[in-house]
Amino acid sequence: MIAEAGTPKLGRTSAPFALSAAITIVFNTALACLKDVYTPLKNAMSFAGHQDWTTQGVADVVLFVVLGLIFLRTSLAEKLNPNRMISLLIGASILAGVGLVAWYALH
Amino acid sequence: MNITTSDAILLAHAAFGALGTLSALWVFVDALNAREQNARRIRSAAFAVAFCIAAAWVLGGYWYLHFYPADKILILNGPWPFAHKLFMETKEHLFFLTLILSFYLPLATRDALHSNRAARRMVLCVALLIAFSGLAIEGAGAVVNRGAEVALLRANAKRL
Numbered sequence: 377m378i379a380e381a382g383t384p385k386l387g388r389t390s391a392p393f394a395l396s397a398a399i400t401i402v403f404n405t406a407l408a409c410l411k412d413v414y415t416p417l418k419n420a421m422s423f424a425g426h427q428d429w430t431t432q433g434v435a436d437v438v439l440f441v442v443l444g445l446i447f448l449r450t451s452l453a454e455k456l457n458p459n460r461m462i463s464l465l466i467g468a469s470i471l472a473g474v475g476l477v478a479w480y481a482l483h
Numbered sequence: 484m485n486i487t488t489s490d491a492i493l494l495a496h497a498a499f500g501a502l503g504t505l506s507a508l509w510v511f512v513d514a515l516n517a518r519e520q521n522a523r524r525i526r527s528a529a530f531a532v533a534f535c536i537a538a539a540w541v542l543g544g545y546w547y548l549h550f551y552p553a554d555k556i557l558i559l560n561g562p563w564p565f566a567h568k569l570f571m572e573t574k575e576h577l578f579f580l581t582l583i584l585s586f587y588l589p590l591a592t593r594d595a596l597h598s599n600r601a602a603r604r605m606v607l608c609v610a611l612l613i614a615f616s617g618l619a620i621e622g623a624g625a626v627v628n629r630g631a632e633v634a635l636l637r638a639n640a641k642r643l
Contacts, residue, residue, distance in 0.1 A: 440587075
């Protein structure tokens with residue numbers, strides 16, 4: 377479960393869920409933009425969870441858990457360089473944050 | 484003194500958000516000096532982050548669904564419509580970024596941070612991302628609040 381002392385590797389659980397978090401964060405921003413331009417999607421999300429925002433939050437958490445478990449089984453994330461994984465998560469977070477601000481500032 | 488349910492929920496939402504942000508900062512500082520002795524404390528602080536941000540989500544979500552629609556109309560008809568169009572819209576979606584990172588943090592702190600540099604760097608980065616995004620969200624909340632205030636002030640000024 378835990379990386380051995382001295383090895384520059386993320387733990388068996390940490391790596392898959394880091395990759396899952398990066399994907400979920402980008403997915404969240406993409407979904408926020410997509411539901412604004414495609415009304416049927418927004419309506420379907422509102423129908424599914426009382427309000428589209430509620431559905432989006434639940435979808436994000438479910439995606440994070442499911443992808444994390446998939447990556448945990450496939451050990452795909454463990455093969456990635458830890459520094460690359462950290463950069464991926466930071467990059468995804470900055471891209472998602474700036475993307476949301478730009479979208480709502482220009483939309 | 485007249486504190487409504489709406490006020491109590493909104494204040495609790497902001498308080499949990501601030502506590503979650505502070506806990507993330509605590510994880511960051513403790514992880515900077517990661518040793519075997521403080522590993523348990525780092526994990527506890529990471530769980531505190533996840534708990535506080537989850538509580539902020541539930542409370543904020545309830546308030547947003549049940550009480551915000553009235554404020555939204557007020558803000559959109561007031562002098563600061565951008566308080567909703569830009570700040571609230573960004574805040575409510577950016578929050579999920581903080582939420583996902585907060586749920587990830589306890590998993591990241593399971594690694595031996597004192598001996599694994601990569602794991603320690605990951606925890607430092609995630610904690611800092613939570614702290615920065617948490618501060619941005621708290622700030623956006625203040626702008627939304629001010630948007631409602633200036634709308635009410637203008638409405639009152641017109642009546643006088």
